[in-house]
Amino acid sequence: MPLLQFTEKGIYCKRANVYIDPWKPVDYAIITHAHADHSRWGNKFYLSHHLSKPIIQHRLGQDISIESMQYGESRTVNGVNFSFHPAGHIIGSAQVRVEYKGEVWVASGDYKLEDDGFSTPFEPVKCNVFITECTFGLPVFKWKPQAEVFAEINAWWRKNKAEGKATVLAGYSLGKAQRILQGIDPSIGKVFTHGAIEKTNEIIRNMGVSLNETIYVEPEMKKKDFEGSLIIAPPGALGSSWQKKFPAYEVGMASGWMKVRGTRRRESLDRGFVLSDHADWGGLNTAIKATECQKVIVTHGYTDIFSKWLNNQGIETTVEGTEFEGEMNETAND
Amino acid sequence: MKLQTISSMKDFVQLFEQLDQTTKTNKKVAALKSYFDAADDMDKLWTIAILSHRRPKRSVRTALLREWASEAANLPLWLFEESYHIVGDLAETIALIHPNLESKNDKSLSEWVQFIIDLKPLSDEEQKEKVLWVWNNLNEKERFVFNKLLTGGWRVGLSQKLMTRALAQHAEVEENSLTHRLMGNWRAETTTYHELIESSDPADQYSKPYPFYLAYALEGEPQNLGDVSEWQAEWKWDGIRGQIIIRNNELFVWSRGEELMTDKFPEFQELVEALPNGTVLDGEIIPFKDGKPLNFATMQTRISRKNVSKAILKSAPIVMIVYDILEFEGKDLRETPMKERRQVLERMVKKQKSGTLMLSKVLELDSWNKLIEVRTTSRENNAEGLMLKRKDSTYKIGRKKGDWWKWKVDPLTIDAVMIYAMRGHGRRANLYTDYTFAVWDGEKLVPFAKAYSGLTDKEIKRVDAFVKKNTVDKFGPVRSVSPELVFEVAFEGIAKSSRHKSGVALRFPRIHRWREDKPAAEANTKEDLMRMLDDFG
Numbered sequence: 001m002p003l004l005q006f007t008e009k010g011i012y013c014k015r016a017n018v019y020i021d022p023w024k025p026v027d028y029a030i031i032t033h034a035h036a037d038h039s040r041w042g043n044k045f046y047l048s049h050h051l052s053k054p055i056i057q058h059r060l061g062q063d064i065s066i067e068s069m070q071y072g073e074s075r076t077v078n079g080v081n082f083s084f085h086p087a088g089h090i091i092g093s094a095q096v097r098v099e100y101k102g103e104v105w106v107a108s109g110d111y112k113l114e115d116d117g118f119s120t121p122f123e124p125v126k127c128n129v130f131i132t133e134c135t136f137g138l139p140v141f142k143w144k145p146q147a148e149v150f151a152e153i154n155a156w157w158r159k160n161k162a163e164g165k166a167t168v169l170a171g172y173s174l175g176k177a178q179r180i181l182q183g184i185d186p187s188i189g190k191v192f193t194h195g196a197i198e199k200t201n202e203i204i205r206n207m208g209v210s211l212n213e214t215i216y217v218e219p220e221m222k223k224k225d226f227e228g229s230l231i232i233a234p235p236g237a238l239g240s241s242w243q244k245k246f247p248a249y250e251v252g253m254a255s256g257w258m259k260v261r262g263t264r265r266r267e268s269l270d271r272g273f274v275l276s277d278h279a280d281w282g283g284l285n286t287a288i289k290a291t292e293c294q295k296v297i298v299t300h301g302y303t304d305i306f307s308k309w310l311n312n313q314g315i316e317t318t319v320e321g322t323e324f325e326g327e328m329n330e331t332a333n334d
Numbered sequence: 335m336k337l338q339t340i341s342s343m344k345d346f347v348q349l350f351e352q353l354d355q356t357t358k359t360n361k362k363v364a365a366l367k368s369y370f371d372a373a374d375d376m377d378k379l380w381t382i383a384i385l386s387h388r389r390p391k392r393s394v395r396t397a398l399l400r401e402w403a404s405e406a407a408n409l410p411l412w413l414f415e416e417s418y419h420i421v422g423d424l425a426e427t428i429a430l431i432h433p434n435l436e437s438k439n440d441k442s443l444s445e446w447v448q449f450i451i452d453l454k455p456l457s458d459e460e461q462k463e464k465v466l467w468v469w470n471n472l473n474e475k476e477r478f479v480f481n482k483l484l485t486g487g488w489r490v491g492l493s494q495k496l497m498t499r500a501l502a503q504h505a506e507v508e509e510n511s512l513t514h515r516l517m518g519n520w521r522a523e524t525t526t527y528h529e530l531i532e533s534s535d536p537a538d539q540y541s542k543p544y545p546f547y548l549a550y551a552l553e554g555e556p557q558n559l560g561d562v563s564e565w566q567a568e569w570k571w572d573g574i575r576g577q578i579i580i581r582n583n584e585l586f587v588w589s590r591g592e593e594l595m596t597d598k599f600p601e602f603q604e605l606v607e608a609l610p611n612g613t614v615l616d617g618e619i620i621p622f623k624d625g626k627p628l629n630f631a632t633m634q635t636r637i638s639r640k641n642v643s644k645a646i647l648k649s650a651p652i653v654m655i656v657y658d659i660l661e662f663e664g665k666d667l668r669e670t671p672m673k674e675r676r677q678v679l680e681r682m683v684k685k686q687k688s689g690t691l692m693l694s695k696v697l698e699l700d701s702w703n704k705l706i707e708v709r710t711t712s713r714e715n716n717a718e719g720l721m722l723k724r725k726d727s728t729y730k731i732g733r734k735k736g737d738w739w740k741w742k743v744d745p746l747t748i749d750a751v752m753i754y755a756m757r758g759h760g761r762r763a764n765l766y767t768d769y770t771f772a773v774w775d776g777e778k779l780v781p782f783a784k785a786y787s788g789l790t791d792k793e794i795k796r797v798d799a800f801v802k803k804n805t806v807d808k809f810g811p812v813r814s815v816s817p818e819l820v821f822e823v824a825f826e827g828i829a830k831s832s833r834h835k836s837g838v839a840l841r842f843p844r845i846h847r848w849r850e851d852k853p854a855a856e857a858n859t860k861e862d863l864m865r866m867l868d869d870f871g
Contacts (some may be wrong), residue, residue, distance in 0.1 A: 139409055140417050140430035259430070260421055261354070265491070266791075268357050304808065305416045323803075326771065 003080075003105045004099055004131070006297075006320040011107055011131065012055050013098060016077035017042075020107045024321035030082060032109025033093035034174060037324050047075065049084050051092030054203050055174065071120060086187065087111040088122030089277050090175030091204065097125050106291065107131040110324075112276065113283040114148060118182045119175075123291030131297045132288065133324065135278040136256050137306030143256070143280040149273055150183040154253065156271055157188050161228040166249035170235045171196045175277050177232050178204065180254060181212050184230065192217050192226065194233040222317070223247040238267075256280070288315065300324040341373040346381065346443045347479050353490050357395040359822030362492055366500035375527035376444035382530070383522035385497045387592075389486050390447055390523070393454035394461050396424060396485060402462055403428040406469065416648040419811060420757065428473055430746035437473040450484055451523070495732060505531050510545075510731050521593050543588040544614060544660050544668065545731040549721065549738035556702045556722065556741065566672070566725050567705055569717035570740055571655055572630050572826075573620030574637070578654060580606060580613045581664075587619075598637055601652055601690045608688040612664030615693065616729075617656035617681075627716045629829055630841060656683060657694035657721075660729055669727035675729070686769045709843040712743045713870050718826060745824035745842075746866060748858045749849055752819045753779055755801040756784065756812050766813070767794055769845075771823050773836070775860040782836035782863060783823055788845030797848075820857050822846040828866050836860065838867055 005012050007271040010022030010029075019026045025042030030040050034055040039048070048056055053068040069075065071094065074083035079101075084094035089110040098105045104127040109272040111133070115121040153169065160167045171177050177197040184191070191214050193201065198216040205211055217231065226246050235262055237243070237250060256276025264272035279287060288310070296317040298307050303319045310317040352365040368752040369380055369767045383389065404414035409431065418427040449468075453461050465484075469477055482488050498516060502509040512531070518541055520530060552559075559565060575590040585606050596602075598617065620751070621628040621636060628650060636642070636650045659679040660668055667675050676696075683693045697720070699705055705720070712719050719742035727737035750771035758767030772779035789797065797819065805813045824846040831839035 068616070138406065138411060138417050138420060140421055140427060142430070261426055262422055265354070269355075270357075271355055280451075302420070305413070309413055 002129075003100055003103055004107065004129070006322070011322070014078055015100060016080040016082075018077055018080070018082070020098075021324070023110065024189075028077070029098055031089055032087065032096060032107065034059070035090070038109060043158055047082075049092040049094045051207060051209070052094075053092075053120070054207055055092070055200070058203050059198075085125045086120040086123050088113065088115070088119050091119050091178065091209070093119060095125055095160070097127065103128055105129045105131065106293075109134070110135070110278055111287065112279045113213075113287060114143065114146060116179050116183075116277070118179055119277075124287060127291050127293050129295045129297065130288060130291045130293040131299060131320075132284065133278065134284055134298050134301035134303060134306040136276065136280050137284055137298070137302040137309075139281045141256060141259055141276075141280045142282060143259075143274060143276060146183060146275065149184075149254075149275050152189060153180070153183075153252070153254070153273055154185045156250070157184070157230050160250050161189055163249070164227055166229055166231060166246050167228040167241065168231045168238075168246065168249050168251045169273075170233050170238050170251070170253040171255070171275075173200050173234045176254060176275070177201075177234070178211060179275070179277070180232055181214065186212050189228070190215060191230040192229055192231040194231070194237050196234050196237075197232055217242075217245070219245075221245065341377045341442055343439060343441055343443045343446050343476065343479070345369060345373060346377065347476050349381075350476065350479055350490060353492050357491075359496055363496055363500045363503070366492070366497065367503045369762045370504035374442070377442055379522050379525070379527040379530065380447050382446050382497070382501065382516070382527075384488060385490065385492060386484070386494050386516060387488070388521060389483060389488065390393055390451050391454070392451055392484070392486055394465065394484060398458060398461070399424065399428060399465070399481075402466060403431060403469075406466060407431045407433065422758075425485050426478055428469070428481050429478035432469050432474075432477060434474055435470055435472075437476055438471045439473075439476050446480060447483060447522075501531070507531065513545045513731055514542065517545060517592060518588075522686070528708045541579065541584070541586045541594075541682065543577040543579060543586070543592070544666075544729075546575065546577070546590050546616070547730045547738060548590075548733040549740040550733060550735050552722065552739040552741040556705060559722065559739070562699060562705070564725055565699065566676070566723050567699045567708070568657055568694045568721045568723070569712070569715060570696070570719045570721045570742065571618040571627065572716075572718045573618040573627070573633060573655075576617065576619045576654065577660070578602060578605060578613075578617070578656075579661075580609045580611055583611060595637075598642060599652055600642055600706050602654070604688050604690065605686075608686040608691075609682070610663060612661060613682070614659070614661035615654065615691075616658040616660055617654040619652055619654050621650040622653040622692070624650060629716075629827065631829055631839070653690050653692050655692050655694045658729065661804060671726040671728065672723055673725040700860045705752050709741065709743060742826075745826055745846070746828065746870065747822050747824045747846055748773065748862060748866070749820055749852060749856070750783065750823050751779055751817045751854045751857045752797075752821060753781060753817050754812050754814050755797075765794055765798040767798070769797075769821075769841075772817070773822065773858050773860050778780070779817055780836050780860055782834065782838060782860075783825070783840050783843040785821075785823055785845050788824075789848065793848055817854050820849040820852040820854055822849055828863070828870055830867060836863065838863055 007024055009019060009024040011020040018028045020030045020140055021032055021038040022029050023040055027044045027048050029043040031046055031048040034052040041060050046064060048068050050068045050070060069084060071084050071086050074081050082101040083097045085097055086111055087093040087095045089112055093109060095106050095108040106125050106127040108131060111122055111157055113122050151215060152283050157167045169180060171180050173196045193214045193216060201211055201214055250270040252271035252273060253267060253269050254273045254275040256278055258272030259274045296310055296315055297320050299322045305315040307319050349365060349369040353362050356362060400414055406410045418424060421427045453464060468480055472480055498509060498512050502512050577588045580585040583606055585596055585602055587599050587602055589595050621632045632650045636646055639646060659675050662678050683691050697708055709720050722739040722741060724737040750773055753772045754770035754771045755766040756768040758765055770781050771783045772781045801813060801815050804816045806816055807814045823843055825840040825843040827841035829839050
């Protein structure tokens, strides 16, 4: 019996009767991170990282049964040892290491290798079997260091400000928005946030994690309040009536999909910035090698192509279907 | 003589980025104008050439480029091909996949173009050495632009109209006259900026077509056009819009896409004798035999042939159905009202003896209701609808609302079940957007059409989610899905085909709407398709 198997409910450890990131309700769910496609509604018990817990409670209700632990801390269920290790994807994101009698599997959830200055940086975990995403598992996806990307964003914001315009930058509410907030140069001007982002910021600040200053966009604000400012919004707010309250503005989006000209153009943006919380091609390959694993299981992204590549490289790889949405939600969830 | 500074390809790369980064036409025109203001004449000329699809001929085979790119990136060719399929653009895929390096580029745009032209006579090995040298000396953005120049298919999201507007502002030349100057078969290799744009009486203009006047589609009722007596109605033919020019005892045939097609239509050579010099005609070129037009597929086979054989001249002879005259005895008639142009045209066509010109018939039109009735018979007449033209209208430049309207018949439609989906590329790289549709043949579903347009972005996302959750099988990039979703597929025509499983080939199939109200069992059948073939094929 494999230590972890893929069932219609999720990634399942039969020996412990525990699921990792299940997509259907189960008794015991270990959660890699607080994004909606990984921490779903309806489980009887949740185990997450400390920094994911308040976010999950906010999304799923304060009455859920949830416990949390640190990176490096572990918990044993029926002889199977489960521990969390930094995944570097968003705040609180963890790889789940599963060990039974010396056999080690790692379910990595979503991850990236670059230190974004906000999430705890990714740490490779040696294992026998590595379960990985491959949202950007194509060699065309290569990220630049984020310092270069933020220099581009700052220059764009400064230019817009000089022209008397506001700057609207889209990134999803949990993860990308805070990464942008901490990465930009706050001396350029005021930073406003959409309600969905401000709510997430509030939860994060309440955990004792400090964030740069933000102002929530309130209905009674006047157009001129926003002149020269940066407004961080979730992708879903673009093109909605919410934007009507702003003066002349330019719109940009920060996402890994912005690497491809076609997706950049589809969104009708003024600017697209290549900034992703997922590993790029080099990152995926580096991460897999660092685990020294004998087997890889790819779950979501360009799975057919990436698994063929790994098999050609002599790394035994299979594909398992999941309901993770790294691919489906595209810009909204990368 | 003005002193010119040498401009750099970096300026062109920056221009391209600016054009690419905005959807606002004003910004695009402004960016292009300020580029023209700073660029030297050689670079300006090449920029105009590139933006009007007159790039240098491809000098390197793309199969080689793919090989070199995957080799240089140390990746297997299949992985390059998969990436290319998803990115949807060869130049971009190569630019992205190549190891990124600092730019050491210091050439101007025209020097780069010359570099590309000079590759042509070289051996594969020599080409490879030069191209790899370039890739290693340019940064990602420059590499993309270089590859675009090398491979063609340049779509910058800037119409020729906007380019002309920016150039008119820069050169201080009137826009319409500039449009005319930019028509025809000039090449940047053989002209200069001064000759093309600034000189007052260019000597080699006699082959140049006039800019075509393009009709808008009529939406709503024709009654809104006012008094029926002010209008002329004709059949709208489904052929190739063209201009026939007879000047200096020479014939030139131009397509609307500004392609010189004289050699494709040797039938028209006799017009050099049959028509007076200084004649320019506007009409529809169609294959025509035994007193009726042949279908568009016949035309396409004819055009795709490099050499027009005797057999094909016999099986698909062409004629031009002429509906306008733009120049008569060397005089530009475009400002003359259409009803007067029509009289000149009728006299001329009746006088000449060639069998390759047919006058476009003016349809009896005493009331709008009569016309509405006539339109419903379009398909039986092998026409795709009607053209409505205001009798006192002048011949305008480009697409202008008001005087010319096309009024096509409603498309044929059929409700079909989606059975396969393929990932899109380019703009839709990460979504399943290309679908194959089937109709019922008893218990079986028979595929009959592929379509990839017609849904909104929101609908595409929902269908994409359905595909990912309901995949039955995968074959390379194609997924077969459980047959549940029904779509109304619209098309312009239907013809018998032995190459298709269903036995029919459709013209312009696209998705009309998603029939969320219809279960798969209620989709149309193969019998329904066959009935359409009998009625309209």
